[in-house]
Amino acid sequence: MKLNYVLSAALTCITVWGLHAQHHNVSAGYVPPSDPLVQQNLAEWQDLKFGLFMHWGTYSQWGIVESWSLCPEDEGWTVRRGPHAENYFDYVKAYENLQTTFNPIQFNPEKWAEAAKQAGMKYVVFTTKHHDGFAMFDTKHSDYKITDPKTPFSANPKANVAKEIFSAFRTDGFKIGAYFSKPDWHSDDYWWPYFPPKDRNVNYDPVKYPERWENFKQFTYNQIEELMTDYGKMDILWLDGGWVRPFATVDTTVEWQRTIKVEQDIDMARIAGMARKHQPGILVVDRTVPGEFENYVTPEQTVPEEPLNIPWESCMTMGGSWSYVPHDTYKPARQIVHTLIKIVSRGGSYLLNIGPGPHGDWDPAAYQRLEEIGTWMSVNSEGIYSTRSIAPFAEQNLYYTQHKSGNASYVFYLSNDDQDEVSLPDKLRFTVPEGKAIKRVELLGVGEVSFKRTDDTLEVSIPKSKQQNSGIRYAATFTLIH
Incomplete structure (x- = not known):
């Protein structure tokens, strides 16, 4: 039976925190990879079915949505809170100053890897850098990073958080995925201080100021190359921020893409070529930008109504938010198992997010959910792994x-x-x-x-x-x- 590509009105968000989801028409433009090593990696990934996602950054100290309160858009997920909320520029300074107090001394990635493994998870995707530009790895191209002396945790032996996470999970047999945000709202070459930012997009016209945009392209390339060369074997390069894209690829039937007014071509061919030179067979997920660099599609906070005949993954939160929020409500294990079954029955994979807190650990409820899921998986996982619709x-x-x-x-x-x-x-x-x-x-x-x-x-x-x-x-x- 030949299945149709299906994912239209089903792409409604499940939680308020998911309203900034980068929805797109997954039926258009999927290009199967031609590289045999990529094909092999993709087939192996499609057997795994269940993965762990982690959004973590300085924002966990305030218990707010990741990065988005910096974005000057009037949307529910960009609402600013706290003593500096009334003045945007004061708020940005206070937000960026979170670097000077970030000290997650309870950080223990081996504990996370063990809990995820017992739950039956087989791959991990970690946010090396979100839209706010704060690097959770030891980049040489910015001082806005966890390993900079301004960050208290920089003195910790495990300060290079991304490397520690990748190493711990790799040791436990996980495929390793690096989340990386193409937009960087901290970079002067993306949000140029000469102009105030207007929305999530670059705040100048890259065609009018090509040298500045070239600087940003090189900066992005350099940071991704660091992740491809200094952090061990990488299996997935998971790129977020789909508004950074060739203008010709904008789909005006998708509401959020109508806000893209200028060319933001980041040169994915060059980035992907570099990534695969260092990491042969790596999957590149340039999400919401259909074509040869979106090796699988990523519906967010939702499950397609019917099976898809292209590789896909639903990324969804265990709690109500991608990032850590105190006293968050975590979905019961029953709901998570039911969601896993529904996703796998439709041919997809389930990437379940847990947001670590400011001290470097998960909420105890997250461990409890994983333990309960693991008990079920220990009996029933043969119907999950290596299956198809x-x-x-x-x-x-x-x-x-x-x-x-x-x-x-x-x-x-x-x-x-x-x-x-x-x-x-x-x-x-x-x-x-x-x-x-x-x-x-x-x-x-x-x-x-x-x-x-x-x-x-x-x-x-x-x-x-x-x-x-x-x-x-x-x-x-x-x-x-x-």
């Missing part, structure tokens, strides 16, 4: 996947939305995926169960001891051996 994809609270080998398919029976425990009927009927032959049926964590097939309907008999008070949480997984 298979018709009928979903029926009521049933979701389908198939192992890429074709030897097995899986049917997930979800608990009710308000209940952790799964209540199973004595007989469960569902469509045989794509009419395949069924040799054996197993209920993961329980064992083989009897079944009867009538045409393309399978009737599974559930052991009485597992119908009520089954002990199965969030979702039961049936393995169909072909």
Whole structure:
């Protein structure tokens, strides 16, 4: 069955914090990579299914949305708070002064890697630099960084935070992804102090001032090259800030792209070529800019309604915000597992974000969620990893996947939305995926169960001891051996 590219009205944000999501029409312009090493890496990444995202910077000290309060736009996510909120320029100075108090002494990336590994996560993407321009790595091209003497944490042996995170997760077998913001609101070559910033875009015309724009292009290239050469093996270069793009690629049907008024071509061919010279096979994710440098697409805070036949990943928050917010509300493990199943049944991957706090650790609730997810994954993960979509994809609270080998398919029976425990009927009927032959049926964590097939309907008999008070949480997984 050939699937259609689907992701139109489904791209609504789930939380207020997600309203600045860079939504785009993923159906247009996807170009499969031609490099065999990139193809291999992409296929390996598509098997992993579950990853960890982390937004972290000086902004965690104020417990505010990452970077966006610096942006002079009148949107809900750019609201300034605090004693300097009434004057934009005073606020910017106070925000940038957060560098002088940032001292996350509880930072322990090995603890994070272990928790993520136990939860069944297989790759990590870390914010090396967000739009505010503060580098969480030891760049030689800016003093606005965690390793600068102005930053108290610079004296810590683990001051080069990005390197420490990548090393810890790599040791635990994760694929490594470097998030990097193409716009840099701290750079005088992006927001030139001669003009006040007007919005998220460059505040001058790069065509009118080409030398300044060339300086910014080189600055961006240099910082990315540092990440590609000094931080070990890298698997993903995850580029954010899709308004920095060739003007010809602007899609005026997407509201936020209509604000792009000038050419902001950063020369992705040169950047990608350099990245792959140092890191052969690296995936480049120039998100929301369709073409050869968007190796997979990244719907934000949402899940496509139907399967997509291009590589994709939903990036979503565990709490209400990408960045750390005190007393945030974290989604229950049941909801996260259900979301994972829905994403994987539609052929995607789930990049789940946790924002570290100002002292260098996660909220205890995040660890608890990961532990609960890990307990479920320890029994059911074979229906998640190395799987692909298979018709009928979903029926009521049933979701389908198939192992890429074709030897097995899986049917997930979800608990009710308000209940952790799964209540199973004595007989469960569902469509045989794509009419395949069924040799054996197993209920993961329980064992083989009897079944009867009538045409393309399978009737599974559930052991009485597992119908009520089954002990199965969030979702039961049936393995169909072909």
